[in-house]
Amino acid sequence: MRERIERFAGRVRDAGGSVHGVPDEGSLAQVLREILPEGAAVFVPKVTDLERGLSLDWVRSVEDPKDAAVTVEEVEFGIAETGTVVVTGRDDRPVTGSLLAERHVAILPEERVVETMEEVFRTLGEDPPANVTFITGPSRTADIELTLTIGVHGPSALDVVLVGENSAAISGLGNMGEKGEERVSKGEKYTQEEVSHEDEK
Amino acid sequence: MKSGGAIPFRENAKRSLRDPDLRRAMRAAVGTFGSKRESAVQSLPGFEEYRERAAETKSKVIENLEEFVNLFREKARERGVVVHDAPDAETARKIVGDLFRERGVRLAVKSKSMVTEEIHLNEHLEKMGIEVLETDLGEYIVQLAKESPSHIIVPAIHRDRKQVAKLFSEKLGVPYTEDVEELTKVARRTLREKFLAADAGISGANFLIAQTGSVAIFTNEGNGRMVTTVPKLHVVVTSVEKVIPSLEDLALFSRLLPRSATGQVMSSYLSLITGPRREGEGTGAEEVHLVLLDNGRRDIARSDYRDILRCIRCGACMNVCPVYRVVGGHAYGSTYPGPMGIVLTSALQGLEKSHPIVDGSTLCGACAEVCPVKIPLVDLILALRREKVRRGLTPALERAGMRAFGKAASVPQIFSAYQQYAHSIWPLAKIFGSPAGKKFPRPERKSFVKRVRDAGED
Ligand code: SF4
Numbered sequence: 001m002r003e004r005i006e007r008f009a010g011r012v013r014d015a016g017g018s019v020h021g022v023p024d025e026g027s028l029a030q031v032l033r034e035i036l037p038e039g040a041a042v043f044v045p046k047v048t049d050l051e052r053g054l055s056l057d058w059v060r061s062v063e064d065p066k067d068a069a070v071t072v073e074e075v076e077f078g079i080a081e082t083g084t085v086v087v088t089g090r091d092d093r094p095v096t097g098s099l100l101a102e103r104h105v106a107i108l109p110e111e112r113v114v115e116t117m118e119e120v121f122r123t124l125g126e127d128p129p130a131n132v133t134f135i136t137g138p139s140r141t142a143d144i145e146l147t148l149t150i151g152v153h154g155p156s157a158l159d160v161v162l163v164g165e166n167s168a169a170i171s172g173l174g175n176m177g178e179k180g181e182e183r184v185s186k187g188e189k190y191t192q193e194e195v196s197h198e199d200e201k
Numbered sequence: 202m203k204s205g206g207a208i209p210f211r212e213n214a215k216r217s218l219r220d221p222d223l224r225r226a227m228r229a230a231v232g233t234f235g236s237k238r239e240s241a242v243q244s245l246p247g248f249e250e251y252r253e254r255a256a257e258t259k260s261k262v263i264e265n266l267e268e269f270v271n272l273f274r275e276k277a278r279e280r281g282v283v284v285h286d287a288p289d290a291e292t293a294r295k296i297v298g299d300l301f302r303e304r305g306v307r308l309a310v311k312s313k314s315m316v317t318e319e320i321h322l323n324e325h326l327e328k329m330g331i332e333v334l335e336t337d338l339g340e341y342i343v344q345l346a347k348e349s350p351s352h353i354i355v356p357a358i359h360r361d362r363k364q365v366a367k368l369f370s371e372k373l374g375v376p377y378t379e380d381v382e383e384l385t386k387v388a389r390r391t392l393r394e395k396f397l398a399a400d401a402g403i404s405g406a407n408f409l410i411a412q413t414g415s416v417a418i419f420t421n422e423g424n425g426r427m428v429t430t431v432p433k434l435h436v437v438v439t440s441v442e443k444v445i446p447s448l449e450d451l452a453l454f455s456r457l458l459p460r461s462a463t464g465q466v467m468s469s470y471l472s473l474i475t476g477p478r479r480e481g482e483g484t485g486a487e488e489v490h491l492v493l494l495d496n497g498r499r500d501i502a503r504s505d506y507r508d509i510l511r512c513i514r515c516g517a518c519m520n521v522c523p524v525y526r527v528v529g530g531h532a533y534g535s536t537y538p539g540p541m542g543i544v545l546t547s548a549l550q551g552l553e554k555s556h557p558i559v560d561g562s563t564l565c566g567a568c569a570e571v572c573p574v575k576i577p578l579v580d581l582i583l584a585l586r587r588e589k590v591r592r593g594l595t596p597a598l599e600r601a602g603m604r605a606f607g608k609a610a611s612v613p614q615i616f617s618a619y620q621q622y623a624h625s626i627w628p629l630a631k632i633f634g635s636p637a638g639k640k641f642p643r644p645e646r647k648s649f650v651k652r653v654r655d656a657g658e659d
Contacts, residue, residue, distance in 0.1 A: 011466070014466070015465075015466070015467070015469075045483075047483075066397065082466055082467040083466075083467075084467055088484075089478065089482040089483045089484030089485055090481075090482060090483075091481065091482075091483070092481060092482065092483040093482075093483040093484065094483040094484055095426075095430060095483070095484035096426075096430055096431065096484065099423055099426050099427065099430070116452065117451075117452035117455055118449055118452045121448035121449060121451070121452060124448075126412065126413060127413070128413060128415065128448075128473065128475050129475070129479070129482055129484075130280075130474065130475055130476050130477060130478045130479055130482050130484065130485035131429075131430060131472065131473070131474060131475075131478070131482070131484035131485045132472075132473040132475075133426065133470060133471070133472050133473070134467070134470065134471035134472075134473075135469065135470060136465075136466075136467040136468065136469055136470070136471075137469050138469065139421070139422055139423040139469055139470075140421050140422070140469055141338045141339075141385060141421060141422045142355065142421075142463065143337070143338040143339035143342070143355055143356070143357055143422075144338070144339075144342075144357070144360075144362055144365050144381045144384060144385070145226070145229055145230065145361055145362050145381065146229070146230050146233045146355065146358075147362075147381045149381055149382050149385045151385070151386075151389070152338060152385055152388070152389055152421075152422035152423060152424070153336070153389060153392065153393070153396070153422050153423035153424045153426075153427055154422065154423025154426065154469070154470070155423075
């Protein structure tokens with residue numbers, strides 16, 4: 001399990017996402033406090049118990065994802081092979097939450113990290129929800145001179161918060177490109193030292 | 202696009218060679234592709250096996266096309282998708298036009314779809330007074346410039362940042378900037394309003410899943426997600442050969458497509474759309490229509506060129522093609538450029554129209570080597586060339602010359618005699634001009650075999 005979680009975390013970072021780990025739901029607030037600036041416009045779908053239980057009293061809640069700077073939500077799966085998180089429209093979830101905000105914070109209980117996309121499909125079965133979205137890193141384009149640019153129509157930042165005892169030691173910010181050779185040119189968020197956090201413990 | 206008459210490939214290619222902006226943009230772009238693809242492919246053990254399976258899967262569908270299309274259609278209908286069969290481009294255009302007219306659609310947002318390029322959907326809708334906005338950044342650039350895409354994955358690959366900067370400042374009235382990040386932000390801001398205001402979304406499909414009736418769309422920017430979830434009406438315009446049997450197969454193709462297309466392990470987004478939003482669900486259009494275009498594909502499936510229908514439009518074959526890299530996509534004079542374009546355009550439109558582009562290959566084989574579904578592109582191009590000669594679409598002089606050359610070349614004594622002769626008369630060409638109107642290097646005095654032998658004796 002731990003090996004899979006670490007591999008997943010590594011892949012999320014390879015795709016340009018950031019990874020955080022907490023031992024249990026009780027510790028979520030602490031990590032979220034670091035991610036969400038004071039007064040930020042935050043959308044939480046309030047579909048799952050975990051989402052309903054979040055009390056983020058330092059931010060401004062918004063009801064419509066299109067007004068949000070950040071969407072915080074629980075996601076259904078993680079895929080270790082590719083560092084992908086999966087959201088669906090089940091239980092009235094607007095999947096647009098992870099699209100319209102500038103930043104997407106995906107909370108993922110570690111037992112939902114599976115190996116492959118095949119496993120996700122097996123679980124979803126023959127009658128999947130109308131919308132199933134696989135998210136791997138932030139929104140990007142290379143349409144101008146093949147220059148990688150982050151944050152086109154979707155979020156420019158993706159944070160995955162893993163919850164569980166194997167995840168507690170995990171943290172690290174995203175790197176771009178396969179081996180991190182291409183840095184995101186945004187300056188403020190990604191520095192070389194921060195990337196090399198390996199999660200050994 | 203011009204209709205009637207053959208595609209003037211040679212003239213187009215010459216123009217490309219004289220276009221310094223194009224040369225600069227292409228040079229800047231093409232190197233990046235290959236190396237990224239290479240490392241992404243190497244990161245996946247068993248890539249070869251996946252290719253093999255993918256090729257088999259696609260071939261199975263093409264050999265039983267009707268069966269798989271029926272399965273898909275049935276499943277999609279069960280999930281509330283209105284499936285429209287369109288035998289040709291005109292019918293497809295009319296279906297979408299009628300849908301929009303009946304619902305009073307005035308603004309439609311569109312994510313990238315080569316099939317809509319193939320059927321010239323935008324022009325048709327615009328004639329009806331409907332605003333159709335391309336939302337993929339590359340497509341948006343191309344649309345602002347009133348051009349067509351020159352690459353199936355990177356539509357504006359022929360334009361460099363300076364040209365985009367100029368275009369944006371002229372057409373959108375924003376301050377001139379060559380900063381790519383800034384330019385991208387301009388597009389984000391401009392298009393965001395349109396997404397939220399649009400009456401309809403138009404998308405293509407990368408795959409159609411027979412097992413579930415789902416549509417799979419891979420995107421990086423997020424515009425594909427917008428188009429398929431924000432407006433009330435979603436129209437998918439796609440073609441019959443996109444069907445694959447199961448979701449299991451989709452997982453397989455997800456390992457091949459992003460790696461081959463952009464060198465990514467996975468695209469930022471994969472949307473799996475199965476019908477309109479249901480009771481108790483929070484996402485999806487209220488109404489989903491799907492136009493299933495044939496436009497000659499069922500005939501191709503029964504022809505010697507059927508393998509081209511395996512194509513998953515990754516663009517890898519053009520990225521590595523020495524001809525494409527120099528002449529650019531527009532030279533091919535049709536929706537689909539590069540090696541896959543040579544074959545698909547010929548199969549869709551006929552050699553009468555496409556025969557000049559059949560020459561646009563050095564037969565180096567780089568395309569077939571990278572193709573994730575193992576399409577034998579070189580064999581198919583050779584078959585097209587043979588058919589072209591057989592049908593008399595080659596100039597008579599060239600045919601006679603090649604025949605004589607073939608005979609002479611197969612007898613070493615004759616060939617080397619001619620070679621020596623040509624070597625000795627070559628200076629005359631300088632004076633009188635080459636009869637073929639081209640510049641050739643002066644032939645070697647001795648034959649290749651003789652030179653090797655002589656060298657060995659040193
Ligand atoms: S022919 Fe092969 S390499 Fe070329 S676009 Fe199609 S799938 Fe890709």
